[in-house]
Amino acid sequence: MVEKSQLVSDEIALPALYSSVRQHSLQICESLEAEDFSCQPELYVSPPKWHLAHTTWFFEKFVLEKVLKNYQPYDPSFAYLFNSYYETAGDHLPRNKRGALTRPTIDAIREYRRYVDEQMETMERGWMDDDVRQLIITGLNHEQQHQELLLMDIKFILGTNPLYPSCLAGLCLNEMSAVPQRLPSITIDEGIYLIGHGTKEFAFDNESPRHRVHLDAFGLESDLVTNGEYLDFILDNGYKRVDLWLSDGWQWVNESRIRAPLYWHFVDGIWCCYDFDGLRPVDVNLPVMHVSQYEANAFARWKGMRLPTEFEWEAASPFIEWGTAWEHTASAYLPYPGYQRPEGTIGEYNAKFMSNQMVLRGASIATPPGHQRLTYRNFFTPDMRWQFSGIRLAKTL
Numbered sequence: 001m002v003e004k005s006q007l008v009s010d011e012i013a014l015p016a017l018y019s020s021v022r023q024h025s026l027q028i029c030e031s032l033e034a035e036d037f038s039c040q041p042e043l044y045v046s047p048p049k050w051h052l053a054h055t056t057w058f059f060e061k062f063v064l065e066k067v068l069k070n071y072q073p074y075d076p077s078f079a080y081l082f083n084s085y086y087e088t089a090g091d092h093l094p095r096n097k098r099g100a101l102t103r104p105t106i107d108a109i110r111e112y113r114r115y116v117d118e119q120m121e122t123m124e125r126g127w128m129d130d131d132v133r134q135l136i137i138t139g140l141n142h143e144q145q146h147q148e149l150l151l152m153d154i155k156f157i158l159g160t161n162p163l164y165p166s167c168l169a170g171l172c173l174n175e176m177s178a179v180p181q182r183l184p185s186i187t188i189d190e191g192i193y194l195i196g197h198g199t200k201e202f203a204f205d206n207e208s209p210r211h212r213v214h215l216d217a218f219g220l221e222s223d224l225v226t227n228g229e230y231l232d233f234i235l236d237n238g239y240k241r242v243d244l245w246l247s248d249g250w251q252w253v254n255e256s257r258i259r260a261p262l263y264w265h266f267v268d269g270i271w272c273c274y275d276f277d278g279l280r281p282v283d284v285n286l287p288v289m290h291v292s293q294y295e296a297n298a299f300a301r302w303k304g305m306r307l308p309t310e311f312e313w314e315a316a317s318p319f320i321e322w323g324t325a326w327e328h329t330a331s332a333y334l335p336y337p338g339y340q341r342p343e344g345t346i347g348e349y350n351a352k353f354m355s356n357q358m359v360l361r362g363a364s365i366a367t368p369p370g371h372q373r374l375t376y377r378n379f380f381t382p383d384m385r386w387q388f389s390g391i392r393l394a395k396t397l
């Protein structure tokens with residue numbers, strides 16, 4: 001497991017870090033059965049096997065092919081199978097077909113990982129310039145993003161199986177603690193705040209440039225919204241009151257017949273939820289999780305409050321505890337002023353998704369240790385809720 005001190009940065013010995021991060025992905029999957037590895041129950045869920053191969057292809061494509069002359073790919077067909085969305089890197093398997101990949105087998109994928117790891121380790125023992133080190137660090141951060149995606153997808157695969165199988169051992173989830181007794185809300189003064197990444201440590205391109213933002217004074221809750229509070233919203237017919245919902249959200253709730261957070265089921269008069277350990281009664285003291293931005297928005301309105309913008313969140317972040325659930329914001333995922341899309345295929349990593357998505361801030365119990373940053377910008381469409389997402393409320397003063 002990657003320790004908290006092992007930040008993926010250029011300050012750490014790369015070979016040891018590479019090995020540690022790569023091992024962590026395999027560890028997350030240790031308790032899966034062979035059938036779990038190929039399952040794709042929804043378009044947006046990828047089979048665990050695909051993640052293990054795609055992160056490996058990323059090192060082949062962006063590091064080994066660039067750095068090693070005459071590099072021989074493990075299998076030339078894998079570029080088609082495991083390129084996710086990089087159009088300038090060639091044709092790729094449509095996303096909705098990933099579940100059709102019963103072959104290559106999981107054993108073949110593990111062999112693929114070993115082959116690429118050996119090539120990478122040989123290369124890392126030689127001299128590397130800063131550009132190559134940066135490519136490897138990007139690859140490791142990319143793999144860490146997929147470690148969280150792996151946990152999201154494993155939870156969806158098991159949590160939508162009618163048997164609700166338990167699969168907690170070895171998943172590398174951080175501990176989730178109950179929301180403490182309500183702490184007083186935080187007040188942030190009006191002022192100009194510096195937003196965005198401003199150190200030499202690694203950050204994704206979408207966190208820059210650092211820039212100034214004027215904020216009016218606002219209040220932010222110290223604690224995340226709990227399951228208990230969310231139950232009150234349900235019991236007050238929150239899902240049935242059109243006045244609480246954005247138009248798109250209201251349509252989504254009705255068309256998708258949404259009546260509770262993802263993984264919640266009403267069983268014998270009790271609300272239960274799936275949490276990797278079977279179906280259990282909802283713990284009212286834990287933070288609510290697996291709600292969409294639409295739901296977060298409606299809940300905030302029901303409370304007479306609102307979601308923070310991503311800039312408010314970042315300005316207040318030194319004063320709040322976070323790391324349990326990604327926190328919905330009211331901000332659209334847009335480029336910061338002066339943002340330049342990186343040249344080449346790597347420019348497709350973040351920039352092309354800057355439309356129709358909303359920003360989430362913080363980190364979650366599924367975020368690998370060392371992968372958190374106050375400037376980190378996660379993003380999803382407002383109907384998605386298989387990510388470990390929660391709610392923190394704000395108010396205008």
Ligand SMILES: [Fe+2]
Nearest residue numbers: 054084142146
């Ligand atoms: Fe990826």
